[in-house]
Amino acid sequence: QVRLVESGGGLVQAGGSLRLSCVASGSIFSINGMGWYRQAPGGQRELVASISSFEGTKYSDSVKGRFTISGDNAKNTVDLQMNSLKFEDTAVYYCHADGVRDGPYYSGSYYADVWGQGTQVTVSS
Numbered sequence: 001q002v003r004l005v006e007s008g009g010g011l012v013q014a015g016g017s018l019r020l021s022c023v024a025s026g027s028i029f030s031i032n033g034m035g036w037y038r039q040a041p042g043g044q045r046e047l048v049a050s051i052s053s054f055e056g057t058k059y060s061d062s063v064k065g066r067f068t069i070s071g072d073n074a075k076n077t078v079d080l081q082m083n084s085l086k087f088e089d090t091a092v093y094y095c096h097a098d099g100v101r102d103g104p105y106y107s108g109s110y111y112a113d114v115w116g117q118g119t120q121v122t123v124s125s
Contacts (some may be wrong), residue, residue, distance in 0.1 A: 001024040001026050002024065002025070002028065002097075002100050002102065002111055002114050002115075003021055003024070003025050004023070004024055004025075004028070004095045004096070004097055004102075004116035004119070005022065005023050005095075005116060005117075006020060006021070006022050006093065006094070006095045006116045006118060006119040007020070007022075007023075007119060008020040008021050008119060008123045009093060009119030010120075010121070010122070010125075011122045011124065012085055012121075012123055012124070013087065013123070013124055014086060014087055014123055015082070015084060016085050016123075016124050017082060017084075017085065018082045018085060018100045018121060019050060019079060019080070019081050019082065019085070020036065020069065020079060020080040020082065020093055020095075020119060020121070021077060021078075022034065022036070022077060022079070022080075022081050022095030022116060023075070023076065023077050024076040024097055024100070025066055025076075025114070025116075026102065027102040027103070027108075028068065028076050028100065028101075028102065028105050028106050029041050029101045029102050029104065029108060030099075030100070030101045031076065031097050031098075031099065031100050031101075032047075032053075032054070032097075032098050032099025032100070033049030033050055033051060033052030033053075033054070033055070033097070033099065034051060034052070034071060034078040034093075034094055034097045035047060035048070035049060035051065035069070035078070035094065035096050035097075035098075036048040036049050036050075036065050036069065036078070036093065036094070036095060036096070037064055037093070037094045038089075038091035038092065038093045038094065038121075039089060039091055039092050039118075040091040040092075041091075043091070044072070044097055045094065046060065047060055047066065047070075048093070049063065049067055049069040049080060050061055050069065050081070051069050051070070051071050051078060055071075056108055057069050057115045058124055062088075062119045063074045063082075063089075064118060066082065066083050066084045066085075067080060067081065067082050067083070068080070068081040068083075069081075078095065080093070080107070082121070083109065085121075085123045087097060087123050087124070087125045088123075089121060089123050090121060090123045091121060092118040092119065092121070093118060093119050093120075093121050094115055094116055094117075094118045094119050095115070095116035096113065096114070096115055096116070097111075097113075097114040098112060098114075099111075099112065100114050
């Protein structure tokens with residue numbers, strides 16, 4: 001099975017920084033792309049940033065210039081560096097992977113969507 005595990009969440013002061021990490025474990029053959037989503041209390045889950053070999057990196061307008069997503073293909077990890085954090089950034093952050101395969105196209109399984117369990121980020125004002 002394929003699993004995503006997030007880490008790095010916590011409590012920070014407004015204006016501070018935090019770095020989130022996500023590790024994809026299991027029998028990983030290939031991953032189309034990975035990204036970070038977040039969901040504030042009572043809100044909807046929204047895309048924060050994504051990275052893929054086909055499209056490069058993308059960011060939501062609310063985090064452009066403040067957040068940076070990066071990946072390590074060899075380790076199947078993706079990080080999210082969050083700078084100049086605001087109170088509005090408070091949310092549970094979820095790692096996501098799409099198009100995951102545990103073998104070549106002619107064998108193994110394909111997972112369209114894989115989600116981590118989330119990590120809490122709290123920014124105090």
